[in-house]
Amino acid sequence: MEISTPTEELHQQLNSWKEEVNEVRAEVKMMRERLEQIALSKASREVMTQVEHFENRLLRQREVADEMHHDIKQCAKKISDTPVTVTHDDRPVDDFDTIQHRMEIFQKLYVALKEDFNHFMPCEP
Structure with missing residues (x-):
């Protein structure tokens, strides 16, 4: 099924991911300080x-996180270079589906890391 998606919606998703990646960066910094x-x-x-x-x-x-942030920015730039509306079948631009898949993996791996880290921290001397 083909759906027309405004570029603005794609940018909103990419901006949301950038914010999430930045939050991960900040949390990683705090975890490193605790270590x-x-x-x-x-x-x-x-x-x-x-x-x-x-x-x-x-x-x-x-x-x-740095790689994801860079790649999300590149995807946003590529979308900016496209017409106002992109017609797609759940793949709005060449790299969007790849970025989306990578973001899902990034989220899962970070959650696992955070859980392991939080489990370790009570073992502090």
């Missing part, structure tokens, strides 16, 4: 191993 506090304490070797594990995961999460 830094543990790293400066006299935590056990086991806890320090977990701190290093989460530092690596948070670093990678930040990299992925």
